[in-house]
Amino acid sequence: MVFLQIASVHKAYATPEGALVRALDDVTINVKNNEFLTLLGPSGCGKTTLLKCLAGFEDMDGGDIILEGKSLRSVPAHHRPLNTVFQNYALFPHMTVAQNIGYGLDVAGVKKPERDRRVGEALEMVGLEGFGGRRPAQLSGGQQQRVALARSLILKPRILLLDEPLSALDRKMRESMQIELKNLQHTVGITFIFVTHDQEEALAMSDRIAVFNHGRLQQIGNSTEIYDTPANDFVANFVGTSNLFAGKVIARNNGLLIVETANGRKLVGTGDRFAIGDSVKLVLRPEHLRITGPDEPASDHAISGTITDAVFVGSVVRVHVDVGFGRTAILHQKYDRRGLGSALNPGTAVTIVYSPEAAHIIPEGA
Amino acid sequence: MIAGDTISTRKKRALFLLLMPITLVLGIFFLIPLGIMITYSFLEPGLYGGVEWNWYPYNYGRILGWPLNDYEEFEPIYLAIFLNSLKIAGLTVLFSLLICYPAAFWVSRMSPRRKNFVLFLITLPFFANLLIRIYAWLLLLRPTGFINSLLQGVGLIDQPLDMLFSNFAVIVGMVYIFTPFMFLPIYANVEKLDYSLVRASQDLGAGPVQTFLRVILPLTAPGIIGGSIIVFIPALGNFIVPAFLGGSKVQMTGNLIERSFLQSRDWPFGAALALLIMGSVVLLLVIQFARASRRESRGAA
Numbered sequence: 001m002v003f004l005q006i007a008s009v010h011k012a013y014a015t016p017e018g019a020l021v022r023a024l025d026d027v028t029i030n031v032k033n034n035e036f037l038t039l040l041g042p043s044g045c046g047k048t049t050l051l052k053c054l055a056g057f058e059d060m061d062g063g064d065i066i067l068e069g070k071s072l073r074s075v076p077a078h079h080r081p082l083n084t085v086f087q088n089y090a091l092f093p094h095m096t097v098a099q100n101i102g103y104g105l106d107v108a109g110v111k112k113p114e115r116d117r118r119v120g121e122a123l124e125m126v127g128l129e130g131f132g133g134r135r136p137a138q139l140s141g142g143q144q145q146r147v148a149l150a151r152s153l154i155l156k157p158r159i160l161l162l163d164e165p166l167s168a169l170d171r172k173m174r175e176s177m178q179i180e181l182k183n184l185q186h187t188v189g190i191t192f193i194f195v196t197h198d199q200e201e202a203l204a205m206s207d208r209i210a211v212f213n214h215g216r217l218q219q220i221g222n223s224t225e226i227y228d229t230p231a232n233d234f235v236a237n238f239v240g241t242s243n244l245f246a247g248k249v250i251a252r253n254n255g256l257l258i259v260e261t262a263n264g265r266k267l268v269g270t271g272d273r274f275a276i277g278d279s280v281k282l283v284l285r286p287e288h289l290r291i292t293g294p295d296e297p298a299s300d301h302a303i304s305g306t307i308t309d310a311v312f313v314g315s316v317v318r319v320h321v322d323v324g325f326g327r328t329a330i331l332h333q334k335y336d337r338r339g340l341g342s343a344l345n346p347g348t349a350v351t352i353v354y355s356p357e358a359a360h361i362i363p364e365g366a
Numbered sequence: 367m368i369a370g371d372t373i374s375t376r377k378k379r380a381l382f383l384l385l386m387p388i389t390l391v392l393g394i395f396f397l398i399p400l401g402i403m404i405t406y407s408f409l410e411p412g413l414y415g416g417v418e419w420n421w422y423p424y425n426y427g428r429i430l431g432w433p434l435n436d437y438e439e440f441e442p443i444y445l446a447i448f449l450n451s452l453k454i455a456g457l458t459v460l461f462s463l464l465i466c467y468p469a470a471f472w473v474s475r476m477s478p479r480r481k482n483f484v485l486f487l488i489t490l491p492f493f494a495n496l497l498i499r500i501y502a503w504l505l506l507l508r509p510t511g512f513i514n515s516l517l518q519g520v521g522l523i524d525q526p527l528d529m530l531f532s533n534f535a536v537i538v539g540m541v542y543i544f545t546p547f548m549f550l551p552i553y554a555n556v557e558k559l560d561y562s563l564v565r566a567s568q569d570l571g572a573g574p575v576q577t578f579l580r581v582i583l584p585l586t587a588p589g590i591i592g593g594s595i596i597v598f599i600p601a602l603g604n605f606i607v608p609a610f611l612g613g614s615k616v617q618m619t620g621n622l623i624e625r626s627f628l629q630s631r632d633w634p635f636g637a638a639l640a641l642l643i644m645g646s647v648v649l650l651l652v653i654q655f656a657r658a659s660r661r662e663s664r665g666a667a
């Protein structure tokens with residue numbers, strides 16, 4: 001049986017101007033038990049709305065949410081076996097850290113000795129021993145985030161919903177919390193549904209990623225699937241950097257597709273489900289492109305162009321190449337400590353090659 | 367740079383200068399009259415008004431039963447009236463709270479335009495003179511007034527209800543006058559209540575009643591306490607409402623004070639009554655502050 005079924009959920013909001021915002025448009029996801037699922041998408045794409053529907057703070061316009069075969073549709077928020085870590089943490093300012101963490105147990109009628117013991121354990125789990133007597137206002141952002149986490153986890157929910165819990169933290173803190181959260185999820189064995197608009201965070205933490213845009217599910221898959229075989233333009237551009245070349249499929253050759261661009265350039269890539277004559281786009285990641293050396297044999301799917309810019313960004317050099325017909329390709333060239341050299345000066349004519357297996361083909365206009 | 371001229375000393379100096387005028391005004395127009403009142407309450411009343419400069423604590427004896435001399439006797443009616451005043455002020459607080467608390471939530475969820483309009487409506491009564499507004503209640507409540515005619519017309523009652531000149535009428539008038547003073551502090555508090563906390567409470571398993579008692583009520587308590595204090599204090603000393611709507615049947619300490627000063631011209635006795643009210647209010651505030659600061663220190667510990 002599917003653990004949690006999010007079955008064609010719809011939700012629209014009326015704006016004050018009378019227009020309708022489709023915050024969730026026919027969203028269907030089957031969530032597995034003990035999975036770390038990330039909802040990824042730009043601001044306003046409906047991530048929080050989906051969490052609200054799951055937690056029971058918002059009625060759905062259509063569809064259903066089914067946990068282990070039981071619909072949650074008519075279950076009020078306070079009876080759902082899910083807990084939320086809110087976008088702004090929502091810690092009770094009039095209670096101490098210990099009271100905040102013990103709130104759920106207190107409400108459930110757990111007696112004080114038992115409650116104190118479990119609050120102590122929870123504080124230890126998130127590394128906040130000795131902070132129990134403080135007020136939330138006396139904690140740093142990262143500490144508040146841990147309190148919010150402990151407050152939810154102490155109730156041992158079936159599913160923990162996390163709404164951008166790391167967005168308020170600085171980069172270092174965020175990276176260490178990513179690892180901690182991931183480890184925590186392993187130890188407690190609870191399904192995490194984690195919201196973020198940071199694609200690196202999503203790629204680093206998730207078992208699976210659900211990419212959203214404008215309230216619609218664009219693609220769901222594990223990190224490498226999302227990165228290597230994006231389903232459409234949006235995913236290709238939102239997750240990582242992509243060079244997109246539009247064209248028509250003109251031939252099929254050993255599982256490879258030959259795509260001809262509008263100006264007659266021939267490119268090669270992989271993709272099934274396309275027939276000759278289909279309009280498609282070729283997705284090339286910057287790290288899959290390489291500038292050829294001077295004495296390399298010519299390749300039949302090379303792209304020629306002129307360097308317009310080369311920027312050293314740390315581990316690689318990001319090179320912008322004008323490939324004609326108004327397109328710029330971005331590629332990552334290895335940096336080998338001999339300086340950028342004159343080979344990457346703007347104005348240099350270069351030939352770019354790629355391996356056809358790395359060139360993923362998506363439908364045009366998807 | 368001069369040694370010691372740090373940001374904090376400069377801030378202190380600026381604060382001192384800024385607070386100077388209000389300190390002077392309060393000192394001259396509040397503390398000095400208060401001193402006069404306290405002094406007069408311990409002086410002997412003059413035969414035709416004014417005071418005789420003799421130590422005379424017996425004004426308090428008339429009210430409290432101690433100390434007494436040959437001329438002054440304990441008149442329990444004053445304490446009874448004082449207790450009734452406490453009751454009326456307390457009930458005024460209670461009823462205006464019952465009106466304002468839910469209303470504040472209602473208004474806080476309105477669109478900004480409607481909100482501003484409603485807030486304007488709440489201040490609207492201040493545009494009309496207080497006496498006229500109280501007098502209007504007299505017309506509404508009297509036996510041949512609007513409410514009785516209406517009820518009789520509908521056939522709910524045969525005889526007109528005797529509403530005027532009772533605690534009921536006084537409380538109605540007081541609640542009417544003081545509702546805006548209760549509403550505004552509560553509204554200011556409710557308005558900034560973070561609804562995500564309400565959601566967090568539900569999320570953690572608390573039903574509506576638990577959420578109200580454990581989250582909403584504690585977080586809006588400062589507004590409730592503030593509003594209650596702002597209503598209770600003037601309600602306790604009010605004399606206009608009981609004068610109009612209480613007639614000779616309902617007296618409040620405010621009426622006694624007014625009469626001692628203006629009619630019987632017994633200034634020391636009036637001053638003693640006024641200080642009694644003030645003392646009880648100060649006592650209440652001290653208790654409240656002590657409780658609040660105890661809670662603060664408990665939270666920080």
Ligand SMILES: Nc1ncnc2c1ncn2[C@@H]1O[C@H](COP(=O)(O)OP(=O)(O)OP(=O)(O)O)[C@@H](O)[C@H]1O
Nearest residue numbers: 013014021023042043044045046047048049050197
């Ligand atoms: N109560 C509401 N009334 C009207 N529109 C709303 C309401 N809540 C959300 N929306 C709209 O629904 C859409 C989705 O909002 P949602 O909060 O789910 O976005 P999000 O993906 O969580 O964004 P972010 O990353 O910024 O938190 C947005 O366009 C938003 O303006």
Ligand SMILES: [Mg+2]
Nearest residue numbers: 047048087163
């Ligand atoms: Mg959000």
